Every structure is written in structure tokens, then in C-alpha cells.
Amino acid sequence: IEDTPDVMRRLAADGITTKIIGPEDVGPDSGYFTHMSGLYLDGVQRTGAMSSLGIIATHGYATDGQTPSFGRTAWSDYNQNVASQYGLPVWQTESSGDATTWLTSGTAQTGGLGMALRIHDAMVYGHTSAWLYWQIADGSADPSQYAMMGSSSADIKDPNRQRSTD
Secondary structure, eight states, X not given: OTTHHHHHHHHHHTTOOOOEEEXXXXXXXSSHHHHHHHHHHHHHHHTTOGGGEEEEEEEOBOXXXXXXXXXXXXXXXXXXXXXXXXXXXXXXXXXXXXXXXXXXXXXXXXXXXXXXXXXXXXXHTSOEXXXXXXXXXXXXXXXXXXXXXXXXXXXXXXXXXXOOOO
């Protein structure tokens, strides 16, 4: 955090006007991770680097850092006690671990419907302006808990390839 103003001055000297994002923590949990995110942002503000921060970024995991999680209470708490204090947009920049089905049985809210619910909660209760999954595709033929859809070389279209007229 302490080096951020120096990094931003160097970028500006080179004509680069980008902003940085942070803290990229595990996600809002109405507890430890929410508190740590607030401490990070307080540190950024204390060093005078808040003007360099363009987006408050967080992930969407449970405290294990793997399970997709968080609901209305955690997002409301994060917005009220952390994000709204700084006047910056909030992005949920990473989530994964969902089942590849629309609806799963049991109490875990994974799969397509659970993901839709988490997007809703982040945007409505956390006032996020972006919600991103870990990756759209990873080159394997089938979707997985880390990639939303399957892909293979057969699925990739070469825009320079001419269509056969035979």
C-alpha cells in the first residue's frame, strides 16, 4: 500500500492514466474478511493513495476461499460498513465452484439458479456494478466448476477461414 503513490506517479509520468483495483479479498462475510477489506481501504486512504483506486474489488467465496457464497446480509453489511465509505464502484471480480446444472439438490445454492441468486444479491444488496465468474471457458470440452461452458478447438471458429461452396 505504501508504494502505491509512487507507482501512480511513475505511471502518470509515462502517460498512463489507469486506476488500480483492490483489495481483491475472499469476499464479504459480515466478519473477518469484511473487516480486513475495510482495514486495507483505510490503509490506502491513510497513505494518500485513495485517488489512485478506481474500483473496490472483492470475490464471492465463503471463508474457505473456494465455495461460492454470500447472501443479502453479507452484501448489505459490506456495502454499509466498507464500500459506501469511499464513494467508489464495487466489483465482484471472481467466483467459481458452481455445479454445472441449473439446480442442485440439498442446501447448497450452486448451479445456474444459485449463481443467478448470488448475482442478484451482489447487485441489489451490495450495490456492485460488475459481477464476474472465474473464467468463461478453459479449453476443456465440458463445463466445470471453474469454467461456465465447455469449449474445444472444434468450437473455435477461424475468422480467416473461407467457407466452402461445395
